[in-house]
Amino acid sequence: xxxxxxxxxxxxxxxxxxxxxxxxxxxxxxxxxxxxxxxxxxxxxxxxxxxxxxxxxxxxxxxxxxxxxxxxxxxxxxxxxxxxxxxxxxxxxxxxxxxxxxxxxxxxxxxxxxxxxxxxxxxxxxxxxxxxxxxxxx
Amino acid sequence: xxxxxxxxxxxxxxxxxxxxxxxxxxxxxxxxxxxxxxxxxxxxxxxxxxxxxxxxxxxxxxxxxxxxxxxxxxxxxxxxxxxxxxxxxxxxxxxxxxxxxxxxxxxxxxxxxxxxxxxxxxxxxxxxxxxxxxxxxxx
Numbered sequence: 001x002x003x004x005x006x007x008x009x010x011x012x013x014x015x016x017x018x019x020x021x022x023x024x025x026x027x028x029x030x031x032x033x034x035x036x037x038x039x040x041x042x043x044x045x046x047x048x049x050x051x052x053x054x055x056x057x058x059x060x061x062x063x064x065x066x067x068x069x070x071x072x073x074x075x076x077x078x079x080x081x082x083x084x085x086x087x088x089x090x091x092x093x094x095x096x097x098x099x100x101x102x103x104x105x106x107x108x109x110x111x112x113x114x115x116x117x118x119x120x121x122x123x124x125x126x127x128x129x130x131x132x133x134x135x136x137x138x
Numbered sequence: 139x140x141x142x143x144x145x146x147x148x149x150x151x152x153x154x155x156x157x158x159x160x161x162x163x164x165x166x167x168x169x170x171x172x173x174x175x176x177x178x179x180x181x182x183x184x185x186x187x188x189x190x191x192x193x194x195x196x197x198x199x200x201x202x203x204x205x206x207x208x209x210x211x212x213x214x215x216x217x218x219x220x221x222x223x224x225x226x227x228x229x230x231x232x233x234x235x236x237x238x239x240x241x242x243x244x245x246x247x248x249x250x251x252x253x254x255x256x257x258x259x260x261x262x263x264x265x266x267x268x269x270x271x272x273x274x275x276x277x
Contacts, residue, residue: 005233012238049234118172126172126180127145 003045010035011045018054022061023085028054062086063099070108071115077104145182147194148224150265151217153181156195159263163242166193176202185227217266224267232257232273 003011014035018026031054032042047053052060062084069080078089086092096104150156160166160183169182169192178200182192198204198213216222229235232250236259240246247260247268256274263269 003233005237008234008237009241012234012241015234015238016241049231051230118170 003049007037007045008049010037011042011049014042014046014054015050015057018058018061022058023065023083025085025087026058058085059095060099063096066092066096066104067100067107070104071111077108080104143191145192145194147196148267149198149213149217149222150195150263150267151197151199151214152265153179153195153197156263156265157181159244159265160193160195163239163244178202220262220266220268222267224263224269226270226272227261229271229273232259232271235259235271 014031014037017031017034028039028043032039035042037045043054046057050057065084066080069075069083070077075083077093081089081092084092086095093104096107100107102110148156157168161168165186166183167186167189169184169189171179171181173179181195183195184190184192196203199210201207201210204210204213236246236250239261245262245264247262250257250259250273253272254275256272258270258272261269261271
């Protein structure tokens with residue numbers, strides 16, 4: 001059965017609500033209310049549209065923000081866990097490792113190493129043909 | 139033996155505006171953002187599910203990039219007219235992505251239409267480029 005543009009707009013409204021509020025403790029009820037569709041239909045239509053369930057999508061958003069925060073120096077791993085919307089550090093670490101392939105602490109270290117390399121030698125990230133082609137000595 | 143593409147280049151009028159579009163609106167990831175002493179900014183991004191291909195977002199309007207003024211003017215004309223084609227972007231759902239991007243103020247040259255290869259909309263980046271945004275036939 002085809003989904004009409006007006007129904008897509010409702011699904012998108014729910015998705016945008018998740019995009020803005022994923023770090024809060026939102027659930028399918030609040031999301032489907034925002035989309036003005038029943039929770040059953042929202043779950044079915046969202047999954048059909050985005051090839052992932054709303055829960056999988058929320059988890060992905062939270063892990064993505066966690067990656068960005070881990071790349072910065074300000075917050076501890078437990079603070080990041082709370083600020084991206086996870087209730088426990090255990091579930092956060094397990095899900096992070098499942099999604100990214102490495103534990104949060106290890107990810108933070110790898111990002112730090114890359115930043116250090118970029119800071120010490122920014123030119124090393126640029127293919128040499130670009131350096132040769134453009135007058136880098138100016 | 140060449141096995142794959144590691145970098146491609148996208149020329150834009152304004153790197154900051156392009157950053158806003160590709161990173162903040164489309165959700166692309168920043169791979170490298172390094173500014174040299176002479177002001178040359180090496181900005182590369184990757185598509186959300188394609189981290190191995192770096193897209194270098196460059197502006198060809200600086201004299202150190204293209205010293206020939208005629209070349210710079212040619213690029214400027216093409217970009218200002220929105221005539222540079224950036225390629226094809228894959229989406230698992232063209233209509234949903236169209237609705238979302240429209241709600242965020244993105245300008246489309248055409249809405250989703252059924253084609254023999256899938257459902258296609260044509261999107262502009264506001265920096266001189268247009269793209270096909272396609273949901274392939276079997277999605």
